[in-house]
Every structure is written in structure tokens, then in C-alpha cells.
Amino acid sequence: MEVIMNAKNSDTQKNEIVKSDEEWKKELSAEQYAVLRKKGTERPFTGKYDKFNEVGVYKCAACGNELFVSDKKFDAGCGWPSFWDVKSSDKVVLKKDYSLGMVRTEVLCAKCGGHLGHLFDDGPAPTNLRYCINSISLGFEMRKEAE
Template identity: 60%
Template structure:
């Protein structure tokens, strides 16, 4: 039996649960490429695991106005709330803040000859999109996120 080394070392981290309002300790999610292929559809894999970008105005959530929480399609970590979503006119879901800085990572992205800041899920390393400094108050940030990297948990009334 052939063993594949996971791309990331497992470690304990703290993430924020937007549904309970509490932080909790979890282990990072580490899967092989083959395991991600089995779990995700082709577009989710291309975007979330291979750092792709979906075409503007084609994603499932770009114009979603339902109240709830957007979570990582790969590991379920809560990422953004509908209350921080706004219409940026770009064709991608845009938010002015994550549910918690504990739930995301950012890193420099110099691909395509332009400097950007990539946004990643802290728990599993999934590519979510990019953050720009042209968003609305109160943060002035625009987290431009691919729908293919997200699931949605509708708020129960």
C-alpha cells in the first residue's frame, strides 16, 4: 500500500465558531490531493486546492442575500457572515471582515505580475480569494472570495 505524505503538518489551532460565538481548539485538516479530489467537485478542487479563480458572476453566492454564515467548503470552518457581505460590483462574494482573524491566513501572492494578498482558510489551507484595501467602512477592506471555496449555513429564525 502506497502512503502519501500530507501537504501540511497537523497542529492545534484556535478558531471562532460564528454560530455559538465561542472560540474552540481544533486540529488542522491535512489531506492528500487524492483525498481532496474524492471530497470536492472539479470546480471546488480547482479553486480551493489549486488556487484557481471562478469566472465573475458565475458563482453560487455572488448575489446571495440570505442571512447566515459562509464556511470553508473543504473543512467547514466559519469564515464570513452575511452581515459583512456587500455588493462590490465585481461578481464575487465580497465581505468587509472575516468572522475572526483566527479563522483565516493571508500571504503575499505575486502571480500574474501583480502583488495581491491571498486569503486562505487557517484550518485546511484552502485558497479562498484575495483581500484588497478598497472596501467600505468600517474596515476599508474587501475580501473578494470565490463561491467555489464556500458553503453556506442559513441562519435559523
């Protein structure tokens, strides 16, 4: 896969957290491992954060990296939690994804390299972006304010 955007201005992704497959298997549930480490996708409308509207911060389920805030979440009707922007640009890495006979943009956690979902250009203003993220890839921390 080709890196198309990395906020850290690197041509290759350099994760802060590097673990073996065996270590990840011990730390993650089987479902989390399948999505975060093997680039799987949960079925639409089954994830816990699809219709979730609490105020707070969405974190990487593998490493705790703060990825998205609730005030940038919207209901895209696609069956996965969707955000129109990230918490800050250094939180994710975007890569070209040529799997399944398509060209898409994969969203990865910048800290651990975990697969989060995909980015599309059909979101709302002001970015017109839709970060379509697997619920299983996320954790959530309630806060009084999103940021």
C-alpha cells in the same frame, strides 16, 4: 509565498486538516478542487453567492470552517461575493501572492489551507477592506442571525 498575517501568530501556516491531493480530489468537485487546492479563480458573476442575500454563515467548502457572516457581506459589483471583515481573525491566513505578474494578498482557510480568494483595500468602512472570495470555495448555513 510569504505569510503576512496569521491570527495564530505563526510564521508559517499550520493547517489543522492535512490531506493528500488524492484525498482532496475524492472529497471535492473538480471545480472546487481547482480553486481550493490549485488556487484557481471562478469566472466573475457566475458564482452562487455573488448576489445571495440570506442571513447566516459562510463556511469553507472543504472543511466547514466558519469564515464570514452575512452582515459583513456587501455588493462590490466585482462578480464575486465580497465581505468587509471575517467572522473572527483566526479563521483565515493572509499571504503575499506574486502570481500573474502582480502583488496581491491571498486569503486562505486557516483550518485546511484552501484558497478562498484575495484581499483588497478598496472596501467600505469601517475596515476599508474587501475580501473577494470565490463562491465555489464557500458553503452557507442559514441562521436567524448572522453571528
